[in-house]
Amino acid sequence: MSSRAEWFAEHILPLEPKVRAWLRKAGWTREEVEDLVQETYARLAAAWAGGEVAHPSAYVFATVRNVAADQLRRQRIVSIRSVADISRLNATDGGPDAEARLTAHEELDQLRAAIERLPGQCRAVFVLRKVEGVSQAETAERLGLAQSTVEKHVARGMRMVAAWLTRPDDEAMRPADSSARKGAIRGNR
Amino acid sequence: METADRIEAAAARWLARHDAGPLDEADARAFDDWCAGDPRRLGAFVRLEAVSARLDRAGALAGMPVQARLSWFYPAVGIAAALALAVWPASYAVHDLLKTEHFSTDIGQQYRAALPDGSLVELNTATKVAVELKPDAREVRLPRGEAMFEVAHDAKRPFVVRTKLAEVRATGTVFSVCTDKGLEIAVREGAVEVIREGTLIARVGAGETFTMDKRGQVVAHRANQDDRIARELAWRDGKVAFAGETLAQAADELNRYNREKVEIADAETAAIHVGGYFRATDPEGFARALEKSFPVVAELDGDKVVLRARPSA
Numbered sequence: 001m002s003s004r005a006e007w008f009a010e011h012i013l014p015l016e017p018k019v020r021a022w023l024r025k026a027g028w029t030r031e032e033v034e035d036l037v038q039e040t041y042a043r044l045a046a047a048w049a050g051g052e053v054a055h056p057s058a059y060v061f062a063t064v065r066n067v068a069a070d071q072l073r074r075q076r077i078v079s080i081r082s083v084a085d086i087s088r089l090n091a092t093d094g095g096p097d098a099e100a101r102l103t104a105h106e107e108l109d110q111l112r113a114a115i116e117r118l119p120g121q122c123r124a125v126f127v128l129r130k131v132e133g134v135s136q137a138e139t140a141e142r143l144g145l146a147q148s149t150v151e152k153h154v155a156r157g158m159r160m161v162a163a164w165l166t167r168p169d170d171e172a173m174r175p176a177d178s179s180a181r182k183g184a185i186r187g188n189r
Numbered sequence: 190m191e192t193a194d195r196i197e198a199a200a201a202r203w204l205a206r207h208d209a210g211p212l213d214e215a216d217a218r219a220f221d222d223w224c225a226g227d228p229r230r231l232g233a234f235v236r237l238e239a240v241s242a243r244l245d246r247a248g249a250l251a252g253m254p255v256q257a258r259l260s261w262f263y264p265a266v267g268i269a270a271a272l273a274l275a276v277w278p279a280s281y282a283v284h285d286l287l288k289t290e291h292f293s294t295d296i297g298q299q300y301r302a303a304l305p306d307g308s309l310v311e312l313n314t315a316t317k318v319a320v321e322l323k324p325d326a327r328e329v330r331l332p333r334g335e336a337m338f339e340v341a342h343d344a345k346r347p348f349v350v351r352t353k354l355a356e357v358r359a360t361g362t363v364f365s366v367c368t369d370k371g372l373e374i375a376v377r378e379g380a381v382e383v384i385r386e387g388t389l390i391a392r393v394g395a396g397e398t399f400t401m402d403k404r405g406q407v408v409a410h411r412a413n414q415d416d417r418i419a420r421e422l423a424w425r426d427g428k429v430a431f432a433g434e435t436l437a438q439a440a441d442e443l444n445r446y447n448r449e450k451v452e453i454a455d456a457e458t459a460a461i462h463v464g465g466y467f468r469a470t471d472p473e474g475f476a477r478a479l480e481k482s483f484p485v486v487a488e489l490d491g492d493k494v495v496l497r498a499r500p501s502a
Binding site for chain 2: 003004005006008009010012013016031034035037038039040041042043044045046107111114115126129130133135136137147150151152154155156158159161162165
């Protein structure tokens with residue numbers, strides 16, 4: 001019943017911070033982690049068949065391990081440390097699937113925080129489009145913006161929300177709160 | 190090699206394009222070509238698509254009328270947007286009102302879904318639910334298993350859960366219904382009415398539980414059950430909780446979640462009282478934990494775990 005997007009939102013996205021922390025601990029650089037995360041999503045998407053997976057956490061970590069191992073093989077520079085760390089990437093380290101599940105209230109708080117962090121106009125677009133669920137076209141009309149501008153805000157905001165949900169500790173991805181709020185007032189007068 | 194950052198930026202533009210509406214033929218082809226260029230591109234797109242799907246739940250999860258939800262976001266929204274929202278209240282789309290959605294889980298699975306009216310339903314193990322949102326009522330059938338409902342308040346559209354034995358009616362509340370052993374209702378917030386063959390037989394308020402046996406006889410209606418309700422809802426975190434149940438009862442509960450069954454070999458072991466939280470889908474872990482605290486031994490025997498009294502030395 002769930003679409004690909006819903007399935008990934010429910011089961012994979014919540015695991016991403018853990019996957020990133022893990023890869024960093026295994027010695028991969030920040031840039032390499034970005035590559036590996038995209039590659040992992042690509043593989044999970046290719047394998048996704050619309051069904052439920054009994055233990056998403058174990059499944060995701062097994063996939064990450066394979067992606068990382070392939071990457072090492074491709075690099076042909078096999079440092080002893082990397083190999084040792086990869087073999088330590090044990091699926092059970094991911095902890096029980098339950099840990100990735102948020103209660104409805106926690107999830108709502110997290111999403112609200114993500115939206116609140118967006119800069120002014122972008123935030124207004126997200127509240128209408130995602131909280132109120134109106135179309136992009138109607139969002140443009142209500143806010144008096146060109147549709148192409150709304151589309152740009154959606155693209156930009158989605159990356160910022162993604163960063164907030166999956167690497168909240170990454171300072172570079174956080175807009176300064178105060179300036180964002182000032183922008184909101186200016187942007188809507 | 191194209192950097193992950195550039196790929197993500199392009200993926201975000203494609204996602205925004207998809208978000209605007211169905212792609213025309215030329216765009217759809219361009220999107221396919223873009224994806225074909227590097228496997229990581231589809232990965233980046235699927236990831237942002239998941240973020241977008243998660244955000245779609247923000248509105249549904251809030252489960253509040255527009256005005257209340259607005260005040261929540263009000264400080265975060267520009268004044269123009271706020272005024273715009275006040276003038277155009279959200280309405281339910283026609284197709285949301287008329288279709289029946291089916292959800293089901295197998296043994297050991299759980300599933301959570303946000304409904305278009307803002308309510309939330311969570312299915313426990315081996316459960317079937319069908320949801321039909323009508324203009325004047327929200328109807329849920331629960332033929333099997335256990336589910337928890339967080340009902341978005343809407344006095345004009347009562348939320349009715351139909352089970353074999355009775356109907357449970359709410360307007361806005363948080364409660365669970367289990368049909369595995371007759372009918373068990375636990376209310377965490379608000380209140381529900383239990384209706385049988387058209388007659389109101391009970392009102393169950395916050396912190397209360399209500400139980401019927403398999404034949405439909407009311408066996409209990411208890412107040413001040415918050416602790417028990419919290420324990421019973423431990424399944425939502427993938428756990429089961431016990432507070433002094435016998436091992437026989439605990440094994441029954443755990444066996445709802447697993448094909449690998451826990452069996453008790455002797456009466457002495459069956460009568461042990463257990464407490465604590467355990468992972469619902471880990472019968473072996475449960476047995477090993479018991480071995481540490483009680484004079485029992487666990488043996489794996491094919492697809493079951495047998496617990497028996499430890500032979501005295």
